[in-house]
Amino acid sequence: MALQIYNTLTKQKEEFKPVDPEKVKIYSCGPTVYDYFHIGNARAFVVPDILKRYLEYKGYNVFHVMNFTDIDDKMIKRANKEGVSIKELADRFIDAYFEDTKKLNIKEADVYPRATDYIEDIIKLLKRLEEEGYAYEVDGDIFFEVKKFADYGKLSNQNLEELASGARIEVNEQKKDPLDFVLWKRSKEGEPAWDSPWGPGRPGWHTECSVMSRHYLGDKFDFHTGGIDLAFPHHENEIAQSEAVNGEQVINYWVHNGYVNVDGEKMSKSLGNFFTTRDILKDYSPDVVRFFLISNHYRSPINFSDVELNDAKKSLRRLRNTVARIHKLIPDNKVEIDAGNQKEVEAIERAIDDKRVKFEEAMDDDLNTALAIASLHELAKKINIFVNDSEFEINKATVMVLEKAYNTFEELGSILGIELRPELKEEGNKLIPPLIELLLEIREEAREEQNWDLADKIRDELKELGITIKDRPQGTEWEIE
RNA sequence: GGUGGCAUAGCCAAGUUGGUAAGGCAGAGGACUGCAAAUCCUUUAUCCCCCGGUUCGAGUCCGGGUGCCACCUCCA
Numbered sequence: 001m002a003l004q005i006y007n008t009l010t011k012q013k014e015e016f017k018p019v020d021p022e023k024v025k026i027y028s029c030g031p032t033v034y035d036y037f038h039i040g041n042a043r044a045f046v047v048p049d050i051l052k053r054y055l056e057y058k059g060y061n062v063f064h065v066m067n068f069t070d071i072d073d074k075m076i077k078r079a080n081k082e083g084v085s086i087k088e089l090a091d092r093f094i095d096a097y098f099e100d101t102k103k104l105n106i107k108e109a110d111v112y113p114r115a116t117d118y119i120e121d122i123i124k125l126l127k128r129l130e131e132e133g134y135a136y137e138v139d140g141d142i143f144f145e146v147k148k149f150a151d152y153g154k155l156s157n158q159n160l161e162e163l164a165s166g167a168r169i170e171v172n173e174q175k176k177d178p179l180d181f182v183l184w185k186r187s188k189e190g191e192p193a194w195d196s197p198w199g200p201g202r203p204g205w206h207t208e209c210s211v212m213s214r215h216y217l218g219d220k221f222d223f224h225t226g227g228i229d230l231a232f233p234h235h236e237n238e239i240a241q242s243e244a245v246n247g248e249q250v251i252n253y254w255v256h257n258g259y260v261n262v263d264g265e266k267m268s269k270s271l272g273n274f275f276t277t278r279d280i281l282k283d284y285s286p287d288v289v290r291f292f293l294i295s296n297h298y299r300s301p302i303n304f305s306d307v308e309l310n311d312a313k314k315s316l317r318r319l320r321n322t323v324a325r326i327h328k329l330i331p332d333n334k335v336e337i338d339a340g341n342q343k344e345v346e347a348i349e350r351a352i353d354d355k356r357v358k359f360e361e362a363m364d365d366d367l368n369t370a371l372a373i374a375s376l377h378e379l380a381k382k383i384n385i386f387v388n389d390s391e392f393e394i395n396k397a398t399v400m401v402l403e404k405a406y407n408t409f410e411e412l413g414s415i416l417g418i419e420l421r422p423e424l425k426e427e428g429n430k431l432i433p434p435l436i437e438l439l440l441e442i443r444e445e446a447r448e449e450q451n452w453d454l455a456d457k458i459r460d461e462l463k464e465l466g467i468t469i470k471d472r473p474q475g476t477e478w479e480i481e
Numbered sequence: 482g483g484u485g486g487c488a489u490a491g492c493c494a495a496g497u498u499g500g501u502a503a504g505g506c507a508g509a510g511g512a513c514u515g516c517a518a519a520u521c522c523u524u525u526a527u528c529c530c531c532c533g534g535u536u537c538g539a540g541u542c543c544g545g546g547u548g549c550c551a552c553c554u555c556c557a
Contacts, residue, residue: 157484158484228551229552229555301486373504377504384522385521388512470520
């Protein structure tokens with residue numbers, strides 16, 4: 001099966017056909033590095049990560065570019081406020097970006113170009129646009145003349161009259177048309193500036209993506225990703241710039257993710273209802289946050305709330321429990337016992353194959369991670385029932401099928417970027433485990449003497465310290481957190 | 482005003498080309514337990530916002546409503 005992906009440009013799901021089968025090229029709009037990114041931004045980083053992982057699973061080589069916007073109004077404002085240079089500000093939040101995305105298990109892109117490293121190329125692009133009549137200069141500012149680009153509006157499905165009638169943009173007397181957008185801004189007092197044929201200034205927002213994507217990915221490439229709010233005007237303008245000089249379509253598939261909402265409304269900095277990923281990670285583990293982000297379809301809005309985070313946490317825990325259970329059942333040494341009931345083993349083996357197929361079909365259908373996760377839950381249930389059976393025993397056949405299940409969970413989980421295998425916990429302090437064991441021994445003696453007060457006191461107080469006691473038929477287990 | 486999207490059980494949510502409602506959370510019942518916790522199993526929508534239509538058959542297509550969200554300004 002081939003991947004079907006929804007293309008904002010055509011407003012329908014399309015079969016993915018790479019420009020170059022040897023290398024799939026993806027460009028993602030990255031962060032403006034003036035602050036920590038919020039959970040809504042995080043979604044825009046996780047979505048291309050899932051796309052990339054799934055393409056790699058299907059055998060493609062992927063080349064992924066993500067930009068850092070390190071010059072714009074917000075950067076200038078923030079740098080001035082903090083009394084640092086733009087460069088210092090950018091460096092700081094780029095470092096933070098890598099720290100946080102690493103926790104979220106987001107694979108690194110192949111390159112992370114910064115806008116300020118491409119000023120010369122941007123100027124070249126603008127000169128060309130000017131030469132070919134798409135851009136005009138007014139007093140040191142350069143504007144793109146939207147009317148000159150016939151296809152303007154094709155991504156967001158707007159025509160110029162309708163855009164103009166609903167426009168809330170402030171009327172700039174210098175523009176020929178209110179819809180024209182700025183390509184180059186003349187510098188004002190105290191603002192960073194680069195020399196250009198039109199005098200000192202800085203690039204407009206949309207130019208960098210046209211220039212940097214072309215630099216790394218060429219005239220024609222596969223995917224461009226970003227949040228749906230970027231479709232207009234950012235991506236629309238990017239298309240106008242790129243195609244005006246290129247003459248034909250540059251990007252085949254536009255992939256836009258939905259928002260993260262708060263109380264049903266879009267999370268945004270201006271509304272002030274945002275939560276930085278960094279803060280959320282203080283309360284929830286990164287894999288839970290990631291699992292939350294992929295537990296709905298990527299184009300649907302998702303609501304950010306403690307209830308939903310906790311649902312995600314429990315849902316993930318359920319999968320992990322089963323995988324850990326399988327892990328414990330598989331013996332370290334080779335099993336010599338011959339198989340007993342072959343029939344049930346075969347049924348499980350079939351179920352593993354079926355659920356993998358279901359998982360792939362879900363991912364093929366526009367990266368339906370919600371459905372893919374459901375197939376993992378279904379498999380987990382089958383395995384639980386299988387090993388719960390009183391007839392279940394460890395033998396060659398059952399070990400083989402458990403290993404297959406274990407590897408399947410590991411592999412499919414890694415497509416989602418979720419580690420399902422039990423962690424090989426490295427305890428901070430080597431003294432802690434033996435101390436807990438000691439307490440448990442004392443508790444066990446108390447229980448034998450039916451001294452429930454003491455036994456429960458140990459259990460309850462360990463619980464207060466974050467250590468959970470589980471009395472299993474095989475003995476007592478414990479777990480930190 | 483234009484454009485895009487959404488409306489499915491208490492909550493979150495998937496529903497491929499129409500064929501008789503995935504999965505998770507919570508709840509209920511059960512297994513396990515000294516009691517718990519944790520875990521596992523079972524169970525939970527005569528019905529998919531409303532009205533009309535096409536069809537042997539519609540959550541799924543068509544027409545008309547209602548409600549919500551988003552974009553058209555920086556925004557992932």
